[in-house]
Amino acid sequence: MPDATGLELLARELREVQPDSVLDSVFFRDRATLLIEPAAVRATLAHLRERGYRFLASVHGVDYYPEEPRLGVVYELLDMTRVDRVTVKARVHADQPVLESVTPDWPTADHQEREVFDMFGVVFEGHPDLRRILMPEDYEGHPQRRDFPTGGEPVLFTYNDGQIPGYTR
Secondary structure: OOOHHHHHHHHHHHHHHOOOOEEEEEEEOOEEEEEEOHHHHHHHHHHHHHOOOOEEEEEEEEEOOOOOOOEEEEEEEEEOOOOEEEEEEEEEOOOOOEEEOOOOOOOOHHHHHHHHHHHHOOEEEOOOOOOOOOOOOOOOOOOOOOOOOOOOOOOOOHHHOOOOOOOOO
16 A cells, blocks of 8 residues: 555646546555546546556445435555555546446456446446346346335245235245
8 A cells, every 4th residue: 555645645646647636635544545536537547557556456336325425436456566555436426426437448347337337326438338237127226325225025934924915925
């Protein structure tokens, strides 16, 4: 991991290349994190790739409900030569959850972006095949959002046989 000073130097370097791209940098529990502007995702990851972070280890979603911007996408990058890791986060509003896809530059992001789309509803513009990956195509909603209704169909066990109204065998 870059230390706190290394993270600030990296953030400054990114700001010089793309002004207003880095919103904040956080060094917490030995983890280096850059919070970036959603429009700068692809360019930021490209710059970090040039700096040696060539392995995209993970792309995942986060729901910060009730905060806005509510939905986050987290990219975990690794420099395998220096064994150095940096996290890049971008947050989008729930009413306009759109980010540029990084799949053209990082093919490994293909299925990971599809999972974030499926579970959180973040649309990745420019993705070659953006469709549901875990839920059926006609499924309504995004199950990993914090306001998604919990519950579901009752399961018939022998102890509650005949007690669930409307349940047929």
